[in-house]
Amino acid sequence: MSTVDPVTPVLTKRWLSPRSWSIQTYEQLEGYTALRKALTATPEQIVQVVKDSGLRGRGGAGFPSGLKWSFMPPNEDKPHYLVINADEGEPGTCKDIPLMMADPHSLIEGCVIASYAMRSHHCFIYVRGEVLHCIRRLNAAVKEAKAAGYLGENILGSGYDLEITVHAGAGAYICGEETALLDSLEGRRGQPRLKPPFPAAAGLYAAPTTVNNVETIASVPYIINGGSDWFRRMGTEKSPGPKIYSISGHVERPGQYEAPLGTTLRQLLEMAGGMKDGIPLKFWTPGGSSTPMFTAEHLDVPLDFEGAAEAGSMLGTTAVQVFNETVSVPWAVMKWTQFYKHESCGKCTPCREGTYWLVQILERMVDGNGTEEDIDTLLDVCDNVLGRSFCALGDGAVSPIQSGIKYFRDEFLALCQKNREKNRKPAMAGAN
């Protein structure tokens, strides 16, 4: 495993081309060829190809995309909708926005193919509101595609119609949860909905809806062009395909690195030029702050859905945040928890009140005012939040704390030690 064998880039292959976001560049580099191919096939055939390719959702949960698409009802009693979840808000995650910035047409092409496969005639791209530049670029791309006949009525003479609406969210992390996203898209308060009914039965405007991640949909044109067997040649048996790894933190060259699923951090670090200034690695997250952290002993864990899960974490969004030994774990955990407290939507008790409490304990600890009992309280509160909350936000919120204490309990204890000495009670009451 000493030498890295970087695959030929797939998803990011156009990113470094001049004006990569323009339709001209896109068309020059095989753009919209997959769409032409797809429109000659039946929707069922496309779903089958995607199923065969083994493509799994890139938004974090890794649900097989082809299977998800096949849940859409075969009839068209109600309008069908495809919604692209581009509300990228997880701390550390930064793959979708660069993708949409550098190569928006790959997403649009994917949208058309996926919508065609699901008999949808309206596709929404829900983009996080803060990334204004990206929204502009997407809108321009939609306009270009429409002018070129890849969108709108009677696409490429196939008789198939599709509209794409780019919708700017208002910057709430919870709207990355698919049902909260749908509520927000409908103009309501962004809070997760009760499931069932699942979106495939009653999603946007109570019509059958599929919500997919940007990267998932952007992978589709390549699958159509390359075929499922080609796609399966990359990655691992159960997690095939290429993946964009977003490496941030204490590395020499942070950025987006495309690699097949199953690449290890050791390989990724080599690609990113190693640890910054040679300071050793202390801990890292495999897929954003909601995934339990890893330490230096996990350098060789294959980063695919199974590998990460086996090692006690999750692949998440492959947002690899790397921290060196200068970083205090309780401090980092506190910062993450502050994020979750700020972003908790407030619908359910465990997440709303749990994050409120956890932050206060952690802040107290980092200030040196914690006690050993506080560590137990932290873990117990985490236990009362994990799996008890309405959606996965609560689960994500406690994983840094639980994993942080699991691997670095000593650091938490050290903070308490200071406090214990400071507040040591005199042996006899009133003797001071």
Next chain:
Amino acid sequence: MGFLDPVKGFGVTFGMMFKKVATEKYPEVKKVTAPRYHGRHQLNRHPDGLEKCVGCELCAWACPADAIFVEGGNNTDEERYSPGERYGADYQINYLRCIGCGLCIEACPTRSLTMTNEYELANDNRQVLIFTKEDLLAPLLPGMEAPPHPMRLGETEQDYYVNGPELAKRAQEEAK
């Protein structure tokens, strides 16, 4: 019958003359009770004169003899009797029923209701023995002001409950 028998009786009397008498000279001399004697109730005040009673009725709830009646009232900024939202608008203890058990003062969440050592609670008029708020309120001490008046010891009721005595002390020092 023995010879000394008639005198024996005098012996008892004589002996008693040198013992401490049990008779009390009440009401000329009033007996000092034990410090925690359950006497007449008192509704206490905060150091600035506002009432401690919040009209919660917990004393009435606790009372096994159903001797207490309370009805709460709403404090307004214009007319304030206690810190916070609620005060005891109507407070009555029926001493015909009270058994002096003290459960009411245990129930009181603000230590408004305490018991004094006053035990002279007899009367020939039943009506008078229903004590109302006016009868039960503690007398105004120096520095106290009869409510209604605004909160003098802080912005919120928290200031009264957490730092009440200290604030009062500070206010007194400032006044000097």
Next chain:
Amino acid sequence: MTVAPEKNELVVPEGHVKLVIDGIEVVAPKGELLIRTAERMGITIPRFCDHPLLDPAGACRQCLVEVEMGGRPMPKPQASCTITVADGMVVKTQVTSPVADKAQQGVMELLLINHPLDCPICDKGGECPLQNQALAHGRTDSRFVDRKRTFAKPIPISTQVLLDRERCVLCQRCTRFSAQIAGDPFIELLERGAQQQIGIAEEKPFQSYFSGNTIQICPVGALTSAAYRFRSRPFDLVSTPGVCEHCSSGCAERTDWRRGKVMRKLAANDPEVNEEWICDKGRFAFRYTGAADRVLRPMVRDKATGELKQASWTEALQVAAEALTKARGSAGVLTGGRLTLEDAYAYSKFARVALGTNDIDFRARPHSREEQEFLASTVVGTTPETGVTFTGIEAAPTVLCVAFEPEEEAPIVFLRLRKAARKGRTKVFHIGQWTSPAVEKTFGTLLATPPGGEAAAVDALSSHAPDVTEGLGKPGSVILVGERAAQVPGLFSALLRLSEQTGARIAWIPRRAGERGAVEVGALPTLLPGGRLVADAAARAEVEQAWGLEPGSLPDVPGRDTNGIIEAAANGELRALVVGGVDPYDLPDPQLALKALRTADFVLSLELRHSAVTEFADVVLPIAPSVEKAGTFLNWEGRRREFGTTLDGTGALPDCRVLDTLAVEMDADLFTQTPTAAAGDLARLGTTSTARAAAPTVESRQQSLPQSDGQALLATWRQLLDNGSLQEEEPHLAGTARRVVARLSEHTAEVLGVDKAETVRVSTDRGSVTVPFEYADLPDGVVWLPGNSGDVRVRRELGALHGSPVNVHPGGTE
């Protein structure tokens, strides 16, 4: 798994599933929520956000249980309020599962970290689900030593609802109730995370007729009532079941009182009638009984001074008996629409037996002969078994509301209509003048007509709106008609024709609680108790026999109706009037009514409070309000709504008792000494096989719009919260009444030249009212006014009816 089937294995009926809860096998209907199944078995799973009549939310997470499906345990505990039962499910609640128990305890602890230690001053203290549950399942000490989240408190979200955001556990019951049940989504969640809170939009208070229900279903003390604020504690309250005395729905209520004073009213649960809801009028309007002008002692007018002065019962009854005996055969009885069945029966019998007259009418409002015929032919004798019911409305495929404003006149009927329409099964049509809130909230379709043109509109339905007649043709469809119909000639006849044509059943929904009962006991000039006709000798004979009267002693000539009695008294034909609870300003012609009261030789008033009638009365006899007596209301369905005395020993006497004693003084026996005796006497009359009244056949006519300049047709009905005398003494409730405005279409405003003005002045030859106006989708040439709100008292100031022409000018000009 046992190999051989057990002998007494549970049989699973169709549409049911079998599951195991805490080791006990149970059969549950498909789609039932787990929390309900468990509850039926007696396993109470703690909950805050769950409410059986609201859509599930799953917000509080208090009801977590362990669930195993198909032999595989679900990885996380599940909220039992959102998960439906399934075949083969194995459920472990907190009783058997340490995981569920820990989860519930954890949620309880989290709920409490930001909950203030307010219990001593909180109105919910003592009946608070959070308090109870914390006591039963919570920790004894708190691990939370940090800062609690604080908010300013309490904030009024309307004049009668106060919101304490610190106490709120964000279960969303109130917001879901307002959005789903009432259709008034004026409260919503704001902000997020720990700062999430309930709130209202700026300057848009929580103006809902049903807002009191949110106070009742709030599982903590976050929503409290301004009227009940700090008044008492549950341990010191006596709760008495009761029936609402306001509208004809007959809602089940719980009256909480102490020391002889009603402290509050709550909705009781009656799935057949009001479910768990009541309107704010029913909840808050009860202070009128304690008004300063309450009549507590009998009063007799002093001949010398002309003033009323207190008298003994003996004296007052003697004076009254003497005068009435003298006027026997020339006395009329006006009973008003708010009497209990027993009291109305006593009036009915008193008129026939003691006064020897059929001049009795309960209708203290505009009425017609056609209405009388309709009541006698179609309404009397209907029961929930034979007629339309609340549940019938809920199941109806089509409902047509004619001259009936459900939200204003019978709010609980409105809630049923909305519930039915919200499920998408029931289509609601309204024949009215504008798209009122009730039309919108029942997802209804408005068929607009000019006021007075409703009858013609009904006749034209099959040609103009065939979808309505087609819908009404589906079995179970219902036509609801309100008291306003009496002001539209031909409407009842047209509706009967429509009913015959389509098969839809008609229900008459009056506005007042006592009207339906008054029909039943014959407080009408043509009807004897039980729908017997005055004109029918056989019917009279039945009544004479039951009452123990000489054959032929009952008066055989149908009497005068309210208008007739008023006219006859005003021109001296009637010498005496017996008036029970009538406001002359409710009558079609208040001026004539006052003249009648002035002219009559003798006026006996049975009243609760001093009124326009007692001003003229020669004798005033105090009677008991509904909380101080027992009785029965017959609701619009014909359902008996019996209630007992709430406040005992106040000395106030029910009307039936007063009339009984008075009759004895007049040498007649009513046998209505107590409500029970009156009810027994009424029951002895039994059912009848004598002839029923014929249905009215009045031609409908087209309403023509006024031609002259500055004129418009008046549409008017009363609003739920208005100047009604039973709502007095309750300022918090009055604050949530709807804004008093006139309504007209933009075109009409232009034509009438009022579009530039801020107010309109509506006038008749009697008088005028000036009022701000709003645009609404009324037909052209029509102006709408609330019947009796604020300064707009249509009958009193204008003497006008629904459908009358009125003059409309910009405010302030002639």
